[in-house]
Amino acid sequence: MTDVSEMDTYVEMRDSTDKWITPTNKRTRTSPSRKNEQPFSKQSKISDYWLGVPMKNRFSDLEVSDTSERAPSDLDAQQREREESMKQPRPPPIFIYNVEDVQPLMTLLNEMAPKNYTLRALANNQVKLQLMTIDLYRSVIKVLQDKGTQLHSYQIKSEKSFRTVLRNLHHSIDVEQLKSALAEKGHTVVNVHNVKHRVTKKALPMFYINLAPKSNNKEIYSITTLLNCVVKFEAPNNKKKDIPQCTRCQDFLHTKSFCYRSPKCVKCLGSHLSTECVRKQRDADVKCSNCSGPHPANYRGCPAYRELRKKLYPALRQRRVNNVPPGNSEHPLPGNRQSPKATSYRNVVRGVQQDEAHPSGVDPGCSNQPSGDLLELKSMMKSFMEQMSIHHKFSIAMKTKSFMCLSKFCVNTISEQTTKN
Secondary structure (H helix, E strand, O other): OOOHHHHHOOOOEEOOOOOEEOOOOOOOOOOOOOOOOOOOOOOOOHHHOOOOOOOOOOOHHHOOOOOOOOOOOHHHHHHHHHHHHHHOOOOOOEEEOOOOOOHHHHHHHHHHOOOOEEEEEEOOOEEEEEEOOHHHHHHHHHHHHHOOOOEEOOOOHHHOOEEEEEEOOOOOOOHHHHHHHHHHOOOOEEEEEEEEOOOOOOEEEEEEEEEOOOOOHHHHHHOOEEOOEEOEEEOOOOOOOOOOEOOOOOOEOOOHHHEOOOOOOOOOOOOOOHHHOOOOOOOOOOOOOOOOOOOOOOOOOOHHHHHHHHHHOOOOOOOOOOOOOOOOOOOOOHHHOOOOOOOOHHHHHHOOOHHHHOOOOOOHHHOOOOOHHHHHHHHHHHHHHHHHHHHHHHHHHHHHOOHHHHHHHHHHHHHHHHHHO
8 A cells, every 4th residue: 555645745735725736746855954064075085195005196207287388398309300301201312423533522522411421332433322301412413413423313202293194185286275274173284295106106196294293183083074175084004114214325224304424326326315316217237335236225135124124023933944954863854753663563463573573673664765565566567557558559550550560560569578588
């Protein structure tokens, strides 16, 4: 049964105005009031309690105040400089040729970039110069060019242009209109080159376009129409195993854009550019500047090119030599494997032991010499072929129906038999 006090809460009562009132279910507070009591405070730390166990925060030394109020120290400045130097890419190396005396070069570098360069001596009086910053690279290479130094280098990575291929555009299009159309789409064109057929030298509907390095360079692949023409932009198909060759000095592993060496002709050994050569027609009187062979310097069959290619791209697997010279027991052929101590099946059937049949320990059935059965079969085949030849000659003589031929054939046959006997 429910309590009477609980049931009274559900009973409707009347007030002085004689209206019905429904009481709420909220219980009245029966606990004594705490007006004079202080509010609860957070529990104090054990380390602050004077009677507690003395404790110490091991990580208190790691607490750092607000960084905005802290003055920058020398350590922070060094760390900032180190991070900036790591973000900045290193400049490309400089290869200097015909260095007979390196002391003047080191004196110049010590004046311009003290303790900010490294030198490495290479073969054929070559020196590899590596500077630490791009600003030093620009200043040093300018001074070396003014002095007429024989050198080559590479393009700075941050200044390297973005190359793309434009297809399905007529070769007679105006280049300036093409540049302005791409500029309207937010791309700065550095260079435009129309591609020609390698053999016929005929212009193709394809262009190489170099863009200035920007963050939106890859957005050019989404362009489908240009100058009211349906076009297609693609990434260039770079041949990874193709070794670059300079068309100025005819040497490998660099290009003419950053080569400052003396020019050499691709056909002859003249000290001039290939475009300035008076020999415009093809002839056999050519000479390579790399190996002095009777071929142009850009011939892919040149021994110097093949040797460099073999060095840069070695074969993954060595070719297996199938023809092993006789007498080489280290690498025998698969068909010539011998087992001197093995017993052949023929001797087992005959009941002959290995030592009794072949004292030398070698079974003739396993050797390369033919056996007696094979020689007998060979002689039988030879006699059969002779009989077939005689029969063939006799049938030919019968078909001609000539008695003279038949008599002559018989005489020749008898003479052949007599000579054999």
